[in-house]
Amino acid sequence: MHTIEQLTLLLEQRIKETGLPKEPTNLYAPIEYTLESGGKRIRPLMVVVASEMYSDNIDSAIYAALAVEVFHNFTLLHDDIMDNAEVRRARATVHKKWSANIAILSGDATVIHSYNLIAKCCVENFYDVINTFNTLATLVCEGQQYDMDFESRDDVTIDEYINMISLKTSALVAGSLKLGAQVAGAPKEDCDALYEFGVNLGNAFQIQDDLLDTYGNAATFGKRIGGDITEGKKTFLLLTALDKCSPKQKIELQEILASATFSEQERIDKVTAIYNDLSIKSFTEKKIDEYFTKASDILAKLNIDSAKKEVMYKLADLLINRNK
Amino acid sequence: MHTIEQLTLLLEQRIKETGLPKEPTNLYAPIEYTLESGGKRIRPLMVVVASEMYSDNIDSAIYAALAVEVFHNFTLLHDDIMDNAEVRRARATVHKKWSANIAILSGDATVIHSYNLIAKCCVENFYDVINTFNTLATLVCEGQQYDMDFESRDDVTIDEYINMISLKTSALVAGSLKLGAQVAGAPKEDCDALYEFGVNLGNAFQIQDDLLDTYGNAATFGKRIGGDITEGKKTFLLLTALDKCSPKQKIELQEILASATFSEQERIDKVTAIYNDLSIKSFTEKKIDEYFTKASDILAKLNIDSAKKEVMYKLADLLINRNK
Numbered sequence: 043m044h045t046i047e048q049l050t051l052l053l054e055q056r057i058k059e060t061g062l063p064k065e066p067t068n069l070y071a072p073i074e075y076t077l078e079s080g081g082k083r084i085r086p087l088m089v090v091v092a093s094e095m096y097s098d099n100i101d102s103a104i105y106a107a108l109a110v111e112v113f114h115n116f117t118l119l120h121d122d123i124m125d126n127a128e129v130r131r132a133r134a135t136v137h138k139k140w141s142a143n144i145a146i147l148s149g150d151a152t153v154i155h156s157y158n159l160i161a162k163c164c165v166e167n168f169y170d171v172i173n174t175f176n177t178l179a180t181l182v183c184e185g186q187q188y189d190m191d192f193e194s195r196d197d198v199t200i201d202e203y204i205n206m207i208s209l210k211t212s213a214l215v216a217g218s219l220k221l222g223a224q225v226a227g228a229p230k231e232d233c234d235a236l237y238e239f240g241v242n243l244g245n246a247f248q249i250q251d252d253l254l255d256t257y258g259n260a261a262t263f264g265k266r267i268g269g270d271i272t273e274g275k276k277t278f279l280l281l282t283a284l285d286k287c288s289p290k291q292k293i294e295l296q297e298i299l300a301s302a303t304f305s306e307q308e309r310i311d312k313v314t315a316i317y318n319d320l321s322i323k324s325f326t327e328k329k330i331d332e333y334f335t336k337a338s339d340i341l342a343k344l345n346i347d348s349a350k351k352e353v354m355y356k357l358a359d360l361l362i363n364r365n366k
Numbered sequence: 367m368h369t370i371e372q373l374t375l376l377l378e379q380r381i382k383e384t385g386l387p388k389e390p391t392n393l394y395a396p397i398e399y400t401l402e403s404g405g406k407r408i409r410p411l412m413v414v415v416a417s418e419m420y421s422d423n424i425d426s427a428i429y430a431a432l433a434v435e436v437f438h439n440f441t442l443l444h445d446d447i448m449d450n451a452e453v454r455r456a457r458a459t460v461h462k463k464w465s466a467n468i469a470i471l472s473g474d475a476t477v478i479h480s481y482n483l484i485a486k487c488c489v490e491n492f493y494d495v496i497n498t499f500n501t502l503a504t505l506v507c508e509g510q511q512y513d514m515d516f517e518s519r520d521d522v523t524i525d526e527y528i529n530m531i532s533l534k535t536s537a538l539v540a541g542s543l544k545l546g547a548q549v550a551g552a553p554k555e556d557c558d559a560l561y562e563f564g565v566n567l568g569n570a571f572q573i574q575d576d577l578l579d580t581y582g583n584a585a586t587f588g589k590r591i592g593g594d595i596t597e598g599k600k601t602f603l604l605l606t607a608l609d610k611c612s613p614k615q616k617i618e619l620q621e622i623l624a625s626a627t628f629s630e631q632e633r634i635d636k637v638t639a640i641y642n643d644l645s646i647k648s649f650t651e652k653k654i655d656e657y658f659t660k661a662s663d664i665l666a667k668l669n670i671d672s673a674k675k676e677v678m679y680k681l682a683d684l685l686i687n688r689n690k
Contacts (some may be wrong), residue, residue, distance in 0.1 A: 123470060
């Protein structure tokens with residue numbers, strides 16, 4: 043069993059050796075650019091750590107991990123076009139640095155490359171592996187569509203929001219864990235349990251991301267604090283506030299979000315004040331704990347060596363405690 | 367062995383039963399819309415006809431055929447955004463009917479769906495099958511990138527053009543044939559020969575498409591005659607004309623294409639006049655024949671029943687003689 047640090051180094055090395063052709067440059071350079079720009083590689087780590095819980099041979103797990111990481115980068119590449127985002131990981135997004143057309147097409151080549159990688163998993167149960175990969179890929183697209191649909195709706199419920207993040211964010215975390223277990227030949231119940239662990243962990247992570255967007259530390263969060271508020275994003279915080287507030291506060295909240303007269307900072311301050319008034323922070327923290335505890339309970343019940351679980355706990359912590 | 371008409375009916379039926387979820391509507395309705403709008407289904411027919419040359423069981427071939435058709439529709443969906451095309455098969459394109467963002471994301475879900483379908487091929491050599499599918503998918507993206515790159519270049523050679531169409535158009539035809547042979551368990555030499563047959567056939571088809579764009583019959587071609595000329599597209603005709611013309615004609619040709627003073631029809635007429643002067647039509651027809659003959663020769667050499675080859679010849683004819 044490797045440590046997370048060892049696996050991170052190994053993955054970084056393997057991500058560098060993409061094996062992608064050089065030509066046509068406008069197709070492949072944006073993919074290299076996207077892959078090299080990093081992140082914590084948590085999802086591919088999930089694959090390999092899950093795999094090592096069941097097998098010492100991680101050859102196939104590495105390919106599944108790379109497939110997941112490449113797929114994740116594909117979603118970022120296309121999401122950035124859809125959101126018209128200018129910056130990603132402190133660098134210009136592909137559609138800004140090149141063009142929207144190049145970002146669409148190199149994104150397409152990226153998702154196809156992820157299938158090239160998953161097809162390198164040389165395992166007996168390859169049909170299970172590709173089905174898991176197809177499922178996670180489909181669910182992530184569904185989640186992204188719901189997220190886009192929410193932009194033009196003002197009746198989104200908290201349940202709908204949880205369903206959306208379970209698809210957009212958690213399906214990839216959960217699918218990564220299941221893939222890792224599958225390529226290692228883990229029993230079906232364990233694959234399914236790790237999937238459930240991942241859904242809960244992913245939900246905790248996404249709700250925490252919402253929380254940090256308003257209450258995080260600007261220096262470590264990496265994005266501007268309050269961005270979700272200025273964009274009027276339907277986050278767990280906003281939907282909970284709308285659910286808990288008085289009719290008077292609701293009107294006030296909607297007016298602040300719709301108003302064109304406030305500056306961005308004023309809007310952030312006013313909405314945050316309402317959140318404070320409604321104890322949204324502690325309510326959200328409780329929800330995160332709830333999902334995290336559910337996840338931990340599932341992991342605790344797994345019938346495997348506790349030393350092996352320990353690495354997975356650490357990885358879960360790394361996902362949840364990021365930027366705190 | 368089925369006839370092409372029987373297989374077409376069978377495929378249409380199976381394409382209708384997409385098995386796609388209904389929700390989120392904005393993700394799946396554009397996919398249904400794209401798939402139902404038809405075309406001649408030549409590529410999926412290639413898969414099944416190739417398969418029937420080697421096996422009576424076409425269960426897996428049907429899934430590979432659907433995968434190819436769904437993949438083809440994915441490329442159209444995204445190409446239409448990149449080309450800013452308004453109409454496809456006499457209906458509004460997805461990005462015009464819905465939005466660019468919806469077209470990007472539903473395109474993504476479409477390519478993932480094509481992998482769902484290919485993963486339903488239940489065959490011993492599934493790794494070969496998915497590798498063929500991955501390869502054709504990658505090559506099509508490369509071809510599309512070269513095609514986009516050509517727009518801003520004025521030194522594109524005929525060889526580069528042939529390479530581009532071999533990727534963008536022929537890799538899908540060739541890959542379809544190889545997939546069909548592979549799922550039927552055909553010998554490797556036959557799979558490779560059918561691939562080569564497909565590359566030549568695909569090239570003949572694409573060059574004919576270029577020819578019909580200028581010299582076709584408006585009533586049967588389905589697109590406006592002369593569109594390639596007004597867009598200044600680097601077609602086989604234009605590149606051949608630039609290659610064969612005198613230095614004086616070259617300047618004239620470039621001036622016509624660059625000029626903003628001519629109407630679209632004037633530009634079409636003037637460029638066509640130069641093409642006529644240089645006998646581009648007959649030169650292009652000769653090139654099409656050359657590729658078609660190469661394809662036929664490869665098929666002739668295959669060591670299989672001539673009745674089985676007959677259906678494949680008919681299908682090749684259907685591809686090449688379309689809209690004549």
